[in-house]
Amino acid sequence: MKISKGTVLAVLALAALCLAAASDGLVVKIQITQLRTTPQFFGQASAALKAGDRLTQIAESGAWVQVRTASGLTGWVHKSAIEVPRFALTASAGGAKTAATASEAALAGKGFGPQVEDNYKAKHAEADFAAVDRMLLLKIPPAELQAFLAKGKLGQGGGR
Amino acid sequence: MNARTRIVSGILAAALLAAFVVIPASGQLLDKLKQVDKAIDKGKKVLKAVETVRGAFGDFSEEEEFYIGRSVAALILGRYKALNDSALNRYVNQVGNAVALFSDRPEIYAGWHFQVLDSEEVNALAAPGGMIFVTKGLIRRCRDEESLALVLAHEVGHVASRHGLQSIKKANLTKAFTSIGLGAVRKYGPAELAQVTSAFEGVLGDIVETLIERGYDRKFEYEADASAVLTGCRTGYDPTGITRFLATMVGDGSSAAGKGWFKTHPIPEKRIAEVNSDIAGLKPVPAIEAVRTKRFASAAASLY
Numbered sequence: 001m002k003i004s005k006g007t008v009l010a011v012l013a014l015a016a017l018c019l020a021a022a023s024d025g026l027v028v029k030i031q032i033t034q035l036r037t038t039p040q041f042f043g044q045a046s047a048a049l050k051a052g053d054r055l056t057q058i059a060e061s062g063a064w065v066q067v068r069t070a071s072g073l074t075g076w077v078h079k080s081a082i083e084v085p086r087f088a089l090t091a092s093a094g095g096a097k098t099a100a101t102a103s104e105a106a107l108a109g110k111g112f113g114p115q116v117e118d119n120y121k122a123k124h125a126e127a128d129f130a131a132v133d134r135m136l137l138l139k140i141p142p143a144e145l146q147a148f149l150a151k152g153k154l155g156q157g158g159g160r
Numbered sequence: 161m162n163a164r165t166r167i168v169s170g171i172l173a174a175a176l177l178a179a180f181v182v183i184p185a186s187g188q189l190l191d192k193l194k195q196v197d198k199a200i201d202k203g204k205k206v207l208k209a210v211e212t213v214r215g216a217f218g219d220f221s222e223e224e225e226f227y228i229g230r231s232v233a234a235l236i237l238g239r240y241k242a243l244n245d246s247a248l249n250r251y252v253n254q255v256g257n258a259v260a261l262f263s264d265r266p267e268i269y270a271g272w273h274f275q276v277l278d279s280e281e282v283n284a285l286a287a288p289g290g291m292i293f294v295t296k297g298l299i300r301r302c303r304d305e306e307s308l309a310l311v312l313a314h315e316v317g318h319v320a321s322r323h324g325l326q327s328i329k330k331a332n333l334t335k336a337f338t339s340i341g342l343g344a345v346r347k348y349g350p351a352e353l354a355q356v357t358s359a360f361e362g363v364l365g366d367i368v369e370t371l372i373e374r375g376y377d378r379k380f381e382y383e384a385d386a387s388a389v390l391t392g393c394r395t396g397y398d399p400t401g402i403t404r405f406l407a408t409m410v411g412d413g414s415s416a417a418g419k420g421w422f423k424t425h426p427i428p429e430k431r432i433a434e435v436n437s438d439i440a441g442l443k444p445v446p447a448i449e450a451v452r453t454k455r456f457a458s459a460a461a462s463l464y
Contacts, residue, residue: 029222030269041261051223051269081267083222111340112224112360115347119357120231120364127234131242135233135275135291138249140257148254152305152452154396155262 026067028053029083035075039064042146046075055082214337217325225325226269228363229289232324235368236277236285236293243278243296251459252276252312255305256292259313262394263387265290265320274312282409283420285371286315288324296463297416301408305452306401310392314402317387323380327370332362375424382426382434389438398448399439406432 034045039061047069049055055067055077064076121129140148149155220228243249256274260266268290277283280297287293292315294308302308318324328336336359339352348356370376389399409421409428416422425431439445 030267031271033267041266078267080265111221112227112336112356112363114227115353116356116360117227117231119353120360121234123357124235126238127231128237129230129234131237132230132233132291135237135242135273136270138253138273139271140250140253145254145257145261149258149396152258152396152455153449154258154452156396 024057025085026055026057026065026082027085028055028077028081030081033077033081035067035069035073035077037075039066039076041078042142043076047073049077049081214340215334217322217328217333219337220325222269225322226289228325228360228367229287229291231360231364232287232367232371233291233293235364236287236371237275239372240277240279240281240293240295243276245276245462248299248459248462249274249276251455252294252299252308255309256312256316259309259388259391259395259397260290260316263313263316263320263391265316268319272316280416281420282416282422284311284315286318286324287371288319288322288367290316290319292316292319295420298405298421299460300463302401302405302456302460303453304401304404304448305456306392306398306448307405308401308456309395309397310388310399310402311405313388313391313395313397314384316391317384318376318380320387321380321383323376323384324367324371326380327376328363328366332359332366335359336363372424378426381431385431385435386438389435389442393442393445396446399435399442399445401448403432403435403439406435 028049028051031051033049035047035049036043037046038044049069054070057065057067058074059066061076063079065079065082066074066076067082068074117129121127252274253272257272260268260272270289272290272292274292274294276299277293277295279295281295282298282301284292284294284298292312294311294315298311299308302311339355339359341352375381385402388402392399392401406428410432412422
């Protein structure tokens with residue numbers, strides 16, 4: 001009895017998919033965030049996390065998730081900064097299946113990203129990207145935001 | 161993981177289990193292998209379905225949403241001039257980030273950013289990815305920080321619920337996901353890049369037309385108002401700030417009428433009625449604070 005190479009590859013791809021689906025793996029989906037020692041925004045930050053970093057879920061509390069990083073650190077991240085890796089499967093010419101998360105594909109330069117923006121920008125003088133870059137330069141540091149809330153008697157109702 | 165992926169994974173897991181769990185170490189191996197082949201055929205069909213899994217607005221990654229938003233923002237800033245007033249822009253960013261922090265999406269790809277537009281129109285717009293614009297004409301109609309905060313929270317609500325991406329027409333979504341492809345290659349070649357860029361133009365066209373000309377589906381506007389009331393309360397703002405602002409739009413006979421929010425949003429009377437009923441369901445709500453009204457007046461003084 002012969003089992004074709006394609007069959008083996010298909011089985012492996014299916015198995016990988018099922019394993020991935022069963023894990024508690026999470027991935028950071030935003031550019032930069034912090035691993036915090038307590039489940040709150042102005043809590044102490046213990047490490048910086050970046051897009052694509054893999055995390056393992058330990059516990060959950062409201063909108064916060066307690067996680068372990070690949071290097072073994074534990075702490076809290078807000079739900080809006082993470083996601084369960086999404087699958088993006090594709091078939092190569094040889095019929096083999098490869099699996100990559102949408103985030104990985106994006107990190108590899110796929111999708112709507114800098115390369116597409118550059119090409120779009122070259123043809124659309126009516127779009128003012130320089131003004132967007134200036135706008136994105138202004139960032140309110142956490143300490144400034146915390147002081148702004150306190151002075152305005154805000155953020156005292158518990159919030160999230 | 162979204163529900164569709166979960167279902168597909170579940171089907172695959174079931175197919176594998178059905179194929180393997182029952183394989184005995186006997187002469188029936190051949191039959192069982194046939195079953196495996198059958199299960200795999202089924203699996204292949206499912207895999208095909210997974211290949212097209214990116215079909216809905218929610219399937220854009222956080223990074224793609226940001227890049228769509230950057231270009232939408234660039235087109236907005238091509239039509240409206242950014243107001244070059246660093247003190248006012250800083251204040252608007254403080255208020256905006258305060259409400260964003262208490263929204264359902266406090267963390268977003270490249271952070272929340274707010275920009276005042278040098279326009280007399282009464283308008284506020286949000287590009288996907290958290291780039292939000294508000295005209296000086298709108299700020300002039302606010303009498304306190306609560307009104308500005310609630311207007312910004314309305315825009316944050318649109319972004320948090322990805323309303324901009326939901327305005328992309330089905331045909332352009334399909335074109336986008338088909339041209340993007342799913343393989344993890346490094347860079348697009350020239351022909352591929354031309355196709356992806358053309359799909360990108362379609363996506364931007366749908367969003368910008370919705371934001372500037374047509375307006376969102378009305379139900380999204382009421383949803384964003386309800387979300388503003390809730391987010392405002394969580395932050396500590398008196399939610400009637402939004403009704404005080406909307407009241408300035410009622411029966412407006414000025415040159416601002418017919419443009420911006422007058423054109424793209426439901427009539428203010430109807431919004432006020434809906435917001436009042438949202439607020440009634442949340443009582444008790446925070447009260448206005450003099451310290452905030454004072455700092456608002458000082459920040460907006462440059463507009464008078």
